[in-house]
Amino acid sequence: MAGVSFVSVGRWLRCARGPCQIRHPAHNLLAMNRALATAVLVSTLAALASACRDATPAAATQPPAAALTNAPAASTLHTNAASSNKVFTVKGIVDHLKENGRIAVIKHEAIPDYMEAMTMPFTVKEPADLRNLLPGATVLFRLVVTEDDSWIQDVALLGGSKLPETPALKSFRLVRDVEPLKVGDAMPDYRFTNELGRAVSFADYKGRPYAFSFIFTRCPLPDFCPRMNQNFSKALTQLKAGPAAPTNVHLFSISFDVGFDSPAVLLNYARRHSGYDPQQWSFLTGALIDIDAVTEQFGLVFRRESGRIDFDHNLRTVVVNSAGKIQAILIGNTWKPDELVSELVKAAAVK
Numbered sequence: 001m002a003g004v005s006f007v008s009v010g011r012w013l014r015c016a017r018g019p020c021q022i023r024h025p026a027h028n029l030l031a032m033n034r035a036l037a038t039a040v041l042v043s044t045l046a047a048l049a050s051a052c053r054d055a056t057p058a059a060a061t062q063p064p065a066a067a068l069t070n071a072p073a074a075s076t077l078h079t080n081a082a083s084s085n086k087v088f089t090v091k092g093i094v095d096h097l098k099e100n101g102r103i104a105v106i107k108h109e110a111i112p113d114y115m116e117a118m119t120m121p122f123t124v125k126e127p128a129d130l131r132n133l134l135p136g137a138t139v140l141f142r143l144v145v146t147e148d149d150s151w152i153q154d155v156a157l158l159g160g161s162k163l164p165e166t167p168a169l170k171s172f173r174l175v176r177d178v179e180p181l182k183v184g185d186a187m188p189d190y191r192f193t194n195e196l197g198r199a200v201s202f203a204d205y206k207g208r209p210y211a212f213s214f215i216f217t218r219c220p221l222p223d224f225c226p227r228m229n230q231n232f233s234k235a236l237t238q239l240k241a242g243p244a245a246p247t248n249v250h251l252f253s254i255s256f257d258v259g260f261d262s263p264a265v266l267l268n269y270a271r272r273h274s275g276y277d278p279q280q281w282s283f284l285t286g287a288l289i290d291i292d293a294v295t296e297q298f299g300l301v302f303r304r305e306s307g308r309i310d311f312d313h314n315l316r317t318v319v320v321n322s323a324g325k326i327q328a329i330l331i332g333n334t335w336k337p338d339e340l341v342s343e344l345v346k347a348a349a350v351k
Contacts, residue, residue: 027231042314063295086145088114090152094137095119104152114145122152129155136160141170150228175230181297187320190294192254192284193235195266200282206324209347210250211340212284213317214300216257217269227333228315229253231274233275234337239344248349256291256300272305296330321347 003254092108122128122143128175129152132141144151144237163285191201202210213232219225232251239245252268255261261269266283270276285291298316317330317340327347330339 003215011320026049026135047259055122076280085146085236086114088143088145089140090143091138091140091158094133094135096135096137097130097133101130104130104133104155106141109316111143116218116253118218123150124152124155125151133157145220145222148222149228150223178293178297180299181326183326185326187318187324187326188294188297190286190290192252192286192290194261195262195270195283196278202320205250207322208248208250209246209320209322209327209344209350210252211344212252212254213315214256214295215253216255217261218257219263224315229273231317231335231340232281233273235340235344236275236277236280238337238341240343245341245345249344249348252284252296253281254284254286254291256295258285258288258291261285316321319343319347321350323350325350 040056049242075320088111090108090111092106095105095107097104098121103123105119105121107119108117122141122252136161139155140158141152141155143156144153178188187202189203191199194200211230211232217225219272232253236249238248255266263285266285270278270281270283276279296320299314300316301314315331315333317335319327319330319340321327327350328343330343
């Protein structure tokens with residue numbers, strides 16, 4: 001210890017200015033013990049402080065802001081473990097907004113392992129997320145998908161405000177000249193092919209109540225086509241459980257993606273749905289001219305471009321009564337299975 005030296009066990013010499021002073025052995029021993037204790041304490045505290053400094057983990061420092069900027073690339077899947085929600089980062093071009101700014105129709109890039117590149121309507125929880133967006137804007141957004149719902153959020157403008165030029169038409173196809181249909185109108189006959197590869201038509205179900213909706217098998221968003229099928233499944237379950245419910249009801253899920261949804265594809269798709277029974281629920285495809293006509297009569301809007309679906313799908317579900325007339329038209333995706341069951345019961349009672 002600096003400033004302290006030992007001459008003998010019984011002597012402690014403390015050198016200051018002037019001669020060294022020699023104290024009584026007893027006093028010298030007591031002072032020496034105190035000095036030793038002080039030295040040990042100081043040395044121990046210094047060692048502990050040094051050890052604490054060495055043990056401080058480098059990972060405790062905050063990551064640089066650049067680490068937050070280098071987020072995963074677009075179309076990367078994130079899963080919220082707590083809620084099992086799926087979150088995708090998606091890039092696309094705004095086609096237009098509708099429903100007072102609550103829905104953005106976006107031509108988006110492919111989402112790996114989830115959805116092909118197509119044009120789809122996406123709902124937002126807050127209209128402010130779409131504020132100041134113009135048609136043609138390039139955006140990056142997060143698509144959140146739950147078990148039975150979907151929406152977009154964190155919409156970021158990347159640039160652009162001009163829609164790409166519409167490609168020149170390369171060919172024409174025949175379409176029917178049809179009139180819009182409303183409740184009370186007679187339901188025209190249409191011919192289709194079902195998931196079993198058999199020819200069917202609405203005329204085959206004359207005298208029976210039936211309902212149909214429009215889907216395509218490549219639509220993964222749970223609040224669109226999958227919800228229509230889920231509602232059909234629940235409605236059939238309720239009808240079978242009701243002792244006074246009609247037993248001759250039939251449901252049709254009609255695909256408008258005729259180039260992809262072959263009978264084999266539809267059969268595989270149908271088998272994945274609870275309650276599927278070919279005696280009461282059919283999945284249909286058909287000639288493009290017929291599919292276009294029936295969708296147009298009920299205001300369904302979609303476009304085809306180079307084999308891809310441009311899908312601006314204003315959902316329609318139609319109930320036809322036993323007399324062959326339109327009983328009800330359920331618009332959108334907010335109707336419940338109970339409503340469909342109620343309309344089918346009323347449709348069955350019509351003579």
